[in-house]
Amino acid sequence: MKTTKLLAIASVAGLAVTLSSCGGSGSGASESSLTVTMWGGAAQKAHVDSYFTPWAKTKGVTIKQDSxxxxxKIKAQVEAGKVTSGPTEVEPNFANTACEAGLLEKLPQDILDKAKATGVAEDQIGPCAIPILQYSFTIAYxxxxxxxxxxxxxAEFFDTKRFPxxxxxxxxxxxxxxxxxLLADGVTPDQLYPLDIDRAFKKLDSIKSDIVFFDTxxxxxxxxxxxxxxxxxxxSGRIFQAQQEGEKVANEWNDNLVSYDQIVVPKGYPNKDLAFDWMRWFLDNPKAQAADADASIYGPAxxxxxxxxxxxxxxxxxxFPANAERSAGLVDYGYWAENYDSVTERLNAWIAQ
Amino acid sequence: MTSAATDSSTGRLRGRPRPLRLSRWLRFDGWGALVLPLLVFLVLVFGLPLVVMLSRSLTDPSFGLQNYRDIFANAVYPRVLGNTFLIAAIVTVVTLALAYPYAYLMTLVGPVWRMIMLGLVLVPFWTSILVRSFALVLFLRDTGAFNSTLQTLDVIDQPIPLIRTLTGVVFGMVQVALPFAVLPIFATMQGIDRRLLQAAESLGARPAGAFWRIFVPLSAPGVAAAVLLTFVQALGYYITPALLGGPKNTMIGELIVQQVSTVLRFGFAAALATLLLLTTFLLLVVAGRFVDLQKHLMRQT
Structure with missing residues (x-):
């Protein structure tokens, strides 16, 4: 009965690993459907309603959603050769690394040209990705x-004496x-990248006991x-939404750091031509982008x-011109594509200290 | 599992023809075959993927032990692993301390109160873990219900820091783990013949003595099950510690998720998971030397 004992132990131990992993639901691709994957919640509903559904109606395409x-999952799907995720909202550093690793479809040249022609900032366009929204990291108070x-x-944000x-x-x-x-420590916006992580940690150390982290x-x-x-x-958008709901919160737009999300298509997605077709429509329809901005408070691409x-x-x-003028620049996701892994490891260690 | 095993050990097999060795091992007494589909299902959708995934720790990105060396090259991973076991142990002790008297009380009260007490345990159990964690955030934070009530009543001046501390994590995790401890303990206690206690007392034992020497040992199988379920489950938590804990209360599950979903180092994540699995396994084997797990969990002698 030694074996039963071992089996019992093994199955119980197995629980430990299964419980620390979890999966989501997926949906398959069919002839004229497009599976859209985004971060979920009210924002996803706004995005889909503003610029996926109107396009789908004119083309007779069914929109399926995942979040x-x-x-x-993208990596696993591409590696297994069974891609069911179509257009997917991602962070630009992932778009960079995944594009290089061959996990994403390269966009046709005409889409890249169209993006530039329709007023999308060039530094937000990648060989596999176009931006779909912009937001800022603001000083919210x-x-x-x-x-x-x-x-x-x-600098004032880091001044815990003046603003406890x-x-x-x-x-x-x-x-x-x-x-x-780094900006608080006196680095000028044009000198920001590549980031001096040692110096940044030193500055963060100075207020470490006053830092609380959030995940969502x-x-x-x-x-x-x-x-x-x-x-x-x-x-920025979340703060404005909370303000609209009557909370006593506000954005300070000075020194805002502009960030953006991109949309990509995983390599081997069967309906990739439909996805590209949607991208062209999206770029040609600033009004749809604006409708999304109104609904989600994310800036248009x-x-x-x-x-x-x-x-x-x-x-x-x-x-918005007044905000853009006071911005401390665009987050350089090219830098982050290369350094995300190592800085994350250092951040974990710093947090645990 | 328990009842099937009990049946077979109480002698129902007597008088039947002696089965084949393999089928005896699988308890192939007709009804036992019903387990087969489940077994096949588990092997296919749980066992195999687990082996495939964990083996990546040795092959991804290249063949060898590099992933394991990386774990020990950075002090943060061993520390978080140690932290994980420590928190799981604390949670287990606290949960047991709450669940045992609760379950005992459930065996004493009448049927109506028993249903109410069962409901109190089960309703949170059926509620989404995210909802519960956020509710606890609202309750425990500095400006939350707990602190503001005490401040209004002038019990305290400054809010007691509960959230983003070990207290917060333990609070949240115990609340999640409680049903897994109360239910097996209650099930075992209900099966204990109370007349044994009366017999002990009639032979001169004090009520407390009878409780400690008769009731507690008889409830041990339920306690063993509760401890195992709570402890092993607690090792895998990451949502609750992420929401209620401070930066120092990071658990290994959180780092595994990070490696899988944002850093995309599947091999390294698999190595962390394997290490968690092996350490858990080792701990259970060591525990098995002191407690007869098989007896308590399978009720076999």
Missing amino acids: PTDYA NSKTFSGAHPTTW GKRGFWKYATGGMFEAA GDQMTQMLASGEAPLVQAW SDKALEFVSENVRKELPG
Whole structure:
């Protein structure tokens, strides 16, 4: 009965591993369907309603949805040669590395040309990807806590004497905290990349006991609105949405770091031509992009779409001239594509110390 | 599992023709064959993929032990692994301390209260873990229900830091683990013949003595099951510690997810998972030397 004992032990031990992994649901590709994968939630609904469904109606295509984006799933699908995910919303550093690794379809030249021609910023276009939305990492503050003065630069954001209270950062290497730390330490925006990670950690060390991390957007707005962390390096759109819902929170647009998401097509997706067709339509329809901006508070891929966005939302987008002028620049995802792994490892170690 | 094993050990097999060795090992007494589809299913969708995935730790990106060397090259991984086992152990102890008296109380009260007590355990069990974790965030944070109530009542001046601390993690994880401890303990306790306690007392034992020397040992199988379920489950948690814990309470599950889903180093993630599996295995074997797991879990003698 030694074997039964071992079996019992093995099966129980197996639990430990299965419980730390979980899967999502997928949907297959058929003749005239497009499986769209995005980060989920209200934003995904806004994106799909504004620029996938209208296109699908004119073409008689069925839109299937999946969420959230799962890089491991893309890699596994491509490696297994069974790709069911079509257009997928990803972060640009993933688009860079995955494109080089051959996990993504290279976009036809005419799409890349069209993107440039329709006012998409060239540094947001990659050989496998076009941007679909823009946002900023802003200095978000609780307007009840800081009813008088609030930090307007990253240096002030790091000044815990003048502005006491916890600081919220996204627990994610590409979440903007290293850029913010270096800007706070006096690095000029044009000298930011390649990031001096040692120097950034030194700056972060100086306020480490005041740092709280968040993993999700809901956590972020919750800790800011509740005053638990009256200052947060935030995703601009979420703060504006919370403000619309009556929370005492606001974006400071000075020193904002512009970021964006891209859309890619995994290599070997059977309906890739449909996906490319949608991309062309998307670029040709600034009004659809603007409708999405109104619904999701994410800036449109092309600044030319801004004029169709409603007045009060436009002020809260990174492309709005007054915001763009005060920006500290665009997050350089080319840098992050190369350094994400190593910086993540250092961040893990720093956090655990 | 338990009831089938009990049946076969109470002598129902007596008088039947002696089965073949292999089928005896599989408990092939007709009804036992019903387990086969499940066994095949488990091997196909759980066993095989697990082997394929874990073997990548030796082959991805290149053949060899490089992934394992990488784990020990960075102090953060051994530390987080140690942390994981420590938190799992604390959670197990706290859960047991709460679940045992709770289950005991359930055996004492009438049927209505028993249903209510069972409901109190099961309703959270059926609620999404994310919902529960976020609810706990609202409850435990500095400006949350717990602290603001105590502040309003002037019990405390400054909020007690509960969230993003070990306390927060243990609070959240115990709450998740409680049903897995209460249910097996309660099931075992219900099967204990109370007359044994009366017999002990009639022979001169004090009630406390009878409880400790008769009831507690008889409830051991349930406790063993509860401890195993809680501990092994706790090792794999990552949502609750991520939401309720501080940076220092990172558990290995969180790092495995990170490696799989954002860094995309499948081989390295597999190495971390294998290490977790092997350490768990080792720990259970060591525990098995002191506690007869087989007896307690399979109720075989």
